Amino acid sequence: MTAVLEAHGLTKRFKDVTALADVSFSIDGPGVYGVLGRNGAGKTTLMNLLTGQDFPTSGTARLAGLDPATGSHAFGAIAFIKESQAYPEGYKGRHVLKAASGIFPRWDDAYAAQLIEDFGAPLDRHMKKLSRGQRSAVGAVVALASRAEVTLLDEPYAGLDAVARQLFYDRLLTDFAEHPRVILMSTHLIDEAADLFQRVLVIDKGRLVIDQDADELRGAAVRLVGPAAQVDRLVGSREVLHRETLGGTAAVTVDGADDAFKAEAVAAGLELAPVSLQQLIVRRTGVQSTEEISA
């Protein structure tokens, strides 16, 4: 079977800056996928290459088995919505929607009208005069109503308030359930969007450092709290992502915790807490740290 999206050794250099280094992964079927990473990690570069906006320095990007940057096969199949989207001179929101409706075969006018109302997207004002949030609202309408086979969203809700963001997540999941497709979304609001993702790709300094099922990843790390000696004995040689101590008590975030380990910890009377996706990613992509907390 041909993968929907595929990267093989994907590398992009801008002069002496390596924006993306040897990234390989494959997305085989419908799902909501997260591309996570810090600012400047290479998320936008990856999306640009996957949609053929730019050409890789080496390696290949494939959309349904074909090069996204050449040929017309991607027409109507891929929608790329980005925060930094430039709109043609004189465009108002309604012009954006008109252009999109002529491209995407599954474009749904009634659904678009509903979304416009939900998000309060202004259609009769010039795009360049809109606030970031209003521009994002127009982008969100296009992203959802286009129902493209592959939808890429690069920080799609910049400037949207918490209510509008939640609305966006809700609409995304509801519509995805009815019209399954590949949705690849980059964000740095990890915890907020974490529940959307079935799989996450974490990029750090241009490298793909995590490519894992979201549930597995969430269960992979735990926080143990208890007497320091007991905690250390149990942790043994496992990888410690973070460690805090307060007097004789230690709180340690451990990576690679399997069920047996968790059972052992419970049996030893230690306090066991889940680690949020955001915490885990911050710990894994940040420096390993140890803190001494004085009372």
Add this chain to the structure above:
Amino acid sequence: MTAIETSPAAAVGYPATPLAHRLRAVLRIHFANPFMTLIQPWLITLLIFGVNLAIYGLIAYAAGGADRVEEGAFQNNGGVSWVFVFMIVIAVQAMHFTFRFALGMSVARRDYYVGTLGYFGILALVHSLGLTVFAVIERATGGWWMDAAFFAPLGLAGQPVPVVTYLYVVGFLLALSTGAFAAGVWVRWASNGLYVYFATLLVAVVAFLWVVTTSHAWGDVWSFLTGTSIPTLATWALLVVAVSAGAGFALIRRAPVRS
């Protein structure tokens, strides 16, 4: 590539969209808001025309009637040429903004370029026909009752109407295609590309002047220009149109979208 595009149920790729549909989508992007490219040029042209006519009227009034003004005094007006210059701007601006937008919407570079050239062709025709209508009225009214020439001034005054239309079309195509080429340079290499482009253009012009001067060929150049009819010269200009348009495509084919 053609084989892939025409096989609907290939193991790879999505079902192909017919070319006509893809090009229509590009035209729709350009025509979504036609104000700047189709309406605004006419508002400004008519304003310039009105002001010129008023000034002619003023002069004729002061002279004590249009028939008392020196013969041919209102024949040399370059006002209408602004539309052609404006079309260069339109071409550059249209491509600068719509290229990024269209590619984000999954339009292929080649479809984008072909559709955009089609759009430029439509602009050239529509504006040429519009100018022709005014040129015909101009002639029918004896130059707006003042022997004035605004829409077909200078050498165009004596040309048959179809020739005037042809010259307009070529003029617009020349403006739009050289604009498309410059826009291609911009999209492909940004400002550095434009510096090199204009520097090269300057050097080429000076080199041409040198070659013609040192080989004492100005006589030949002059006799070619005066010995060739205006429509034939326009047809030669179509060569420039074709080269510009073709070179523009070569640039766009590998142009990245910058964010």
